[in-house]
Amino acid sequence: MLLVNSKNSELKNIVILATGGTIAGTGESGKTTNYEAGNLDIKSLIDSVSNINEIANVYSEQIVNVDSNDITINHWLTLANRINEISKQNDVDGFVITHGTDTLEETAYFLDLTVKTNKPVIVTGAMRPSTATSADGPLNLYQSVALAANDLSKGQGCMVVFADGIYSARNVQKVNTFKTNAFNSIDLGCLGYMRDNIPYFLNKSIKPHTVDSEFDILGLNKLPQVSIAYFNIDADPSIIDYLAKKSDGIVIAGAGCGTFSSDWLKEIRKLEPRGIPVVRSSRTGSGIILNDTAIDKSANCIPGNTLSPSKARILLSLALTKTVDYSKIRKIFEVY
Numbered sequence: 001m002l003l004v005n006s007k008n009s010e011l012k013n014i015v016i017l018a019t020g021g022t023i024a025g026t027g028e029s030g031k032t033t034n035y036e037a038g039n040l041d042i043k044s045l046i047d048s049v050s051n052i053n054e055i056a057n058v059y060s061e062q063i064v065n066v067d068s069n070d071i072t073i074n075h076w077l078t079l080a081n082r083i084n085e086i087s088k089q090n091d092v093d094g095f096v097i098t099h100g101t102d103t104l105e106e107t108a109y110f111l112d113l114t115v116k117t118n119k120p121v122i123v124t125g126a127m128r129p130s131t132a133t134s135a136d137g138p139l140n141l142y143q144s145v146a147l148a149a150n151d152l153s154k155g156q157g158c159m160v161v162f163a164d165g166i167y168s169a170r171n172v173q174k175v176n177t178f179k180t181n182a183f184n185s186i187d188l189g190c191l192g193y194m195r196d197n198i199p200y201f202l203n204k205s206i207k208p209h210t211v212d213s214e215f216d217i218l219g220l221n222k223l224p225q226v227s228i229a230y231f232n233i234d235a236d237p238s239i240i241d242y243l244a245k246k247s248d249g250i251v252i253a254g255a256g257c258g259t260f261s262s263d264w265l266k267e268i269r270k271l272e273p274r275g276i277p278v279v280r281s282s283r284t285g286s287g288i289i290l291n292d293t294a295i296d297k298s299a300n301c302i303p304g305n306t307l308s309p310s311k312a313r314i315l316l317s318l319a320l321t322k323t324v325d326y327s328k329i330r331k332i333f334e335v336y
Ligand code: ASP
Pocket: 020, 021, 022, 023, 037, 066, 067, 068, 069, 099, 100, 101, 102, 103, 125, 126, 127, 128
């Protein structure tokens, strides 16, 4: 991508990589329900933000245009490789990724661990389609471009901008099914606020990311398969063996502190000699899971720390690109 003929040499050059979602959705005029995600192309989205050219020179690429439930690992690899490639250009200052909200936090965390640049990478979306009354996409896009163009954002890892909030990719979660303020980091807090185009940073993530992450996807065309098993009262223990046959690792969305029944534990123990790590995370949505001497005495049982099940799945998959050693994977979950 050549950014020749920059429109305004005083402004930063921001590349928007678009993937679809509700931000690019269209439906019945004024309505917020029953619309189709991933319909508008990125050029039309940019045109809907009248003052975007006052805060940055924006360049765009449509990577894909889908509902984010249809995002795949191939899209992740394409996005991360594209960012890694374009970020080498001196005339590129930052990135914005537009994405559906349903799986936005997963893509953001994957990028946080796999892009190799200090340049800002901001992920955003919208809860209302572009055709709704008070669509939230244009302001989220405007603020994301502003954040990507701000020097304070350098070296902060991948961030999510949503409804005036700035969140770290590692800690952010979708916490509401329909409200515009649908993202939050619960106990772990936001990184700061956006007011119009100005960021106000309050916190910083201390976890390794981007250039400090040990994970490198260059040359990979797939990732180790990790499946999530959701525990509930009377949950069928045979699901563990079923998933193990198809997976290189398993994440448990456990009750409370990442726990499950004694029947599940028996099945999980059987996976230890089979070389299948089982990371314990929680279905509660917040809190920390540390070593439990009773459960984690099997080397393959690994506490998931503060990662949600879907984030633990990403970290386990990337960990498995480097090692199958249980104790090394355990360390990775302590550090990241
Ligand atoms: N189903 C949509 C998506 O994730 C929801 C959204 O973007 O808000 O693509």
